[in-house]
Amino acid sequence: MAVLIVSDDQALCSQVAKVVEQCGLEALAVAAKHLSQSLQDHFQYLPALVLVDCSKRASAGAGALAVLDEYATRRVADFGSTYDSMLFAITEDDAWLPPAALSIAIDDVVNTPINANLLALKIASHQRRQARFRQVDNDRRALLHHQENLKVEQQLLHNIFNRQCQQLLLDLPNFRYQISPMSLRNGNFLLTQVSRTGSTYLALGQIHARGLPAAVGALSLFPVFRAMAEKGLPVGSIAAELNRVARQNLPETIPVAVTLVELNRGGQQLTVWSGGMPKLILLDSACRLKQLLNSDRPPLQSSDDHQFCQDVDLYRVEQGDRLFLVTDELLQITNYENIAYGWDRLLSLCDGFAADLFQAVAKSLEQFNEGASQLGDITLAELVCEPLAEAMAQPQGDEPVSAINWDLSIELDADALRRTNPVPQVIRMLANVDGLARHQDFLSTILTELYSNALEHGVLGLDSQIKATEQGFLDYYQQRTERLAELNCGWIKIQLAYLGERVLLTVQDSGAGFDYSQAAHMDDERTFGRGMAIVRALCSRIDFSQQGACIQVTYPLNQESLDVQPNAC
Known part of the structure; x- marks a missing residue:
């Protein structure tokens, strides 16, 4: 960093230059009467620190201050540079400065005779302030650059989203x-x-x-x-x-x-x-x-x-x-x-x-x-909610269907019941069957309800009446967790059969069964029982056997014929 010393007093210049060099900086001395020409010839920007002799004996000091201020202002306007130079006035007395100096931004005053230690402290302080200023200025420039990039990115995103969403x-x-x-x-x-x-x-x-x-x-x-x-x-x-x-x-x-x-x-x-x-x-x-x-x-x-x-x-x-x-x-x-x-x-x-x-x-x-x-x-x-106009419907191709009838049977013992839920795995298998892919959701809903009933009421022996209250609802699932963790006997069998235009789902458990004659009259507005309402809505037939421990439902692949009832699952 360079320090500019402006004075017609050679002794003062030498003394100040010595302190500046001891601080590890470059000292540049310029006579006040030649300041304007020197600035024009040698400096695009002012050095970071300028010391000007403004003592009473220095008749050119006030003029030098004005030249420095005008030059710095003009350079900032011409080159867009941030003017971060600091100006020290050298004077015999803190209480006296040239009248012209009062309208110029002077950052500090250095008294004569020069105290080398005090001047060195002031220079070091200025270096710290300048380092902080330049860090802030660099951050500001980086932020401006980031903001410009962000504007471009947002405009790009706007164009992409507009095009994709409109399509x-x-x-x-x-x-x-x-x-x-x-x-x-x-x-x-x-x-x-x-x-x-x-x-x-x-x-x-x-x-x-x-x-x-x-x-x-x-x-x-x-x-x-x-x-x-x-x-x-x-x-x-x-x-x-x-x-x-x-x-x-x-x-x-x-x-x-x-x-x-x-x-x-x-x-x-x-x-x-x-x-x-x-x-x-x-x-x-x-x-x-x-x-x-x-x-x-x-x-x-x-x-x-x-x-x-x-x-x-x-x-x-x-x-x-x-x-x-x-x-x-x-x-x-x-x-x-x-x-x-x-x-x-x-x-x-x-x-x-x-x-x-x-x-x-x-x-x-x-x-x-x-x-x-x-x-x-x-x-x-x-x-x-209204029927789709014929003109909006896409032409329907022939949906592939399975050429053969098939059935799938799974039996889960107590250990398997504790460790896994078979429903997602079964549904993933059905996704690969021709003609069943678009029925995955309904089949998953049906099988989830039948399996949950078999596990919770058949194998674990839980009573749905517990869920009649909010606290009971929490107690029910706490009991479910505890009983399932301790389960050491019991089983559930799942069977699926594809018969061309329909799918048969059968779930049987090792429990004692229940009075299935009441199943069709469950109150669908309660916090339990609504799952079977969905099953009834999606299936064309429901049959119980084994005193209620076995249920078989018929799911038609032509769902348009069903009258789906209101539900709030």
Whole structure:
């Protein structure tokens, strides 16, 4: 670092230069009367430290200060350099400075006679301040560079998402949405697809990351959803594959919340898999609340492939019903009092007085934020439940079916029952059977219920009546865990038979059975018993034997003929 000494006093210059050199710096002495020319000839920028003789005997000192100030200002304007030079005035008395010096930024004063130690301390202090300044300036420049790169990245992401999402958002007469570039950059995505079977598929998701990680994660999921939905595969299977792809392409610390919905071709049945997302709102044709559809599963990435739950929820809907989906941003928006918008405000709009819930939400948000609309930060979607127009349905190819009838039999002893849940493994095997792939979700739901009943009530001897209260519900599963861990006898047999147009599922256990004459009259509104309501809805026939210890159900592969009942699994 160079130090510029401006003085016509040669002795003073020599004394100051000696101290400067002892500090390991380069001393440059310039006579005050030649300062302007010397600056023009030798310096593009001022040295980091300048000492100017402003003593009463130095008549040129005030002029030198003015020259330095003007030169530094001009150089900053011309070259865009940050002016970080420090100016020390040399004077006999702290109380006296030239009048012109009062309008110039002088950083410190050095008194004469020169105290070498004190001057060295001042120079060292300046070096530390300059090092800190340059570090801050470097950080500032790096931040500006990062901000510029971020703008380019965000614009690139905006273009990619716009192109990809628009390709995967079909212009459906019964579907509308609001999704913004801000939502996309924050990891939100919305996709639709019509399958070969005429079903309408919808995916609304949130990747809990921003920028490039969110983009990479979301883009890797898009083709999976499109290909599987186009084939008419079950939403539970789609969710399982999305989980696999997310685990493959994203760090474990980035969860992916997603809601998958299938509306069948007739517009009277919804199949839902939802994990980590807000509840879905089911409205009637007059925009009155009918039901909140739960989203009680964890987000993608929470389970590995073997533990992932593909079970779905089935809901019967009427023509004109509306399914309304939102992301967390809507519920988490806060006003100037830091109060969240929340569920209560949203549900208060579902009273039948708002003919257009989209407009009602926008108006409500503006009132909530006193005129500052925040629709640009959220994602909304509405699916009207009605039959798909013939023009929208894709041509259906001949779906391959198994050419032969077959059956599968599995027997699990006490040791196997303690160690494993056979249902996911059985369902994965069925996925490879021609004609059964798109029935995976329903078969998984049925088999899960039959197996759970056989294990919990048949083998473990648990009583569902315990679950009648909230505490009883917890006690029930505590007992289940304890009894299963101590199990040393008992068995369950599972048999599946493919018979062309139907599948027979038989589950038998070693328990004492039960009074199955009451099974058809279970109260579906209780916290238990609803699983069998789903089984009855999906199966064309249910038969009990062995005093209730054996159940056989018939699942028709033509599900259009079934009348699926309302369910809130």
